[in-house]
Amino acid sequence: MAAKKILMIVGDFVEDYEVMVPFQMLLMVGHKIDAVSPGKKAGQQIATAIHDFEGHQTYTEKRGHNFTLNAGYEGVKAYDYDAIVIPGGRAPEQLGTDESVLALVRAFVEQGKPVAAVCHGPQLLAAANVIKGRRISAYPACRAEMILAGAEYASIAMDDAITDGQFVTAPAWPAHPAWIAQFLKVLGTRIEA
Numbered sequence: 001m002a003a004k005k006i007l008m009i010v011g012d013f014v015e016d017y018e019v020m021v022p023f024q025m026l027l028m029v030g031h032k033i034d035a036v037s038p039g040k041k042a043g044q045q046i047a048t049a050i051h052d053f054e055g056h057q058t059y060t061e062k063r064g065h066n067f068t069l070n071a072g073y074e075g076v077k078a079y080d081y082d083a084i085v086i087p088g089g090r091a092p093e094q095l096g097t098d099e100s101v102l103a104l105v106r107a108f109v110e111q112g113k114p115v116a117a118v119c120h121g122p123q124l125l126a127a128a129n130v131i132k133g134r135r136i137s138a139y140p141a142c143r144a145e146m147i148l149a150g151a152e153y154a155s156i157a158m159d160d161a162i163t164d165g166q167f168v169t170a171p172a173w174p175a176h177p178a179w180i181a182q183f184l185k186v187l188g189t190r191i192e193a
Helices: 016-028 091-095 099-110 122-127 140-148 173-187
Strands: 005-009 032-036 045-052 060-068 083-086 115-118 162-164 167-170
Touching (some): 005 099, 016 032, 016 045, 016 060, 016 115, 016 173, 083 099, 083 122, 083 173, 091 122, 099 115, 099 122, 115 122, 122 140, 122 167, 167 173
Parallel strands (some): 005 032, 083 115
Antiparallel strands (some): 045 060, 162 167
16 A cells, blocks of 8 residues: 555544544554644644533533644645545634635545545535535534535444545544545455454
């Protein structure tokens, strides 16, 4: 398997598990992953948030860890990467206000590259206007945004994921085994025992 070069776009209060677990998992299987954030350089940190499902009507939010970026955002271009990963948490709503981020997401889609987004990550896909006619999952509170962006919202279990062409999406971090497995398949990654 040839290693893929993957971009992960993050920002302050990205969901802790949704940045750390995929970052480590994709490195573990041999891919190169650059985690970047607008206005930040390699070695700088972002704050994370932990979203727990504790029996309430929605998740609870707590301060997570600091996550160290391993690449700078300035000069990042889609054509330098094979795929993009968009974690959820609070970050996507802020990232969706940055036109350079939206243009970057559009470029990945236009170039037909794999796009993975989990939980609130699909908010960035909706903001970039790239999911019309696609079957997309997201955290249930993002349902209206997916529909308004022209997507068919996939209401699936919290530990499930869905692939529609180049898009791999899931509703929350309990779906990591499902969406990461589907994303690896879209990437052409083979893991042999």
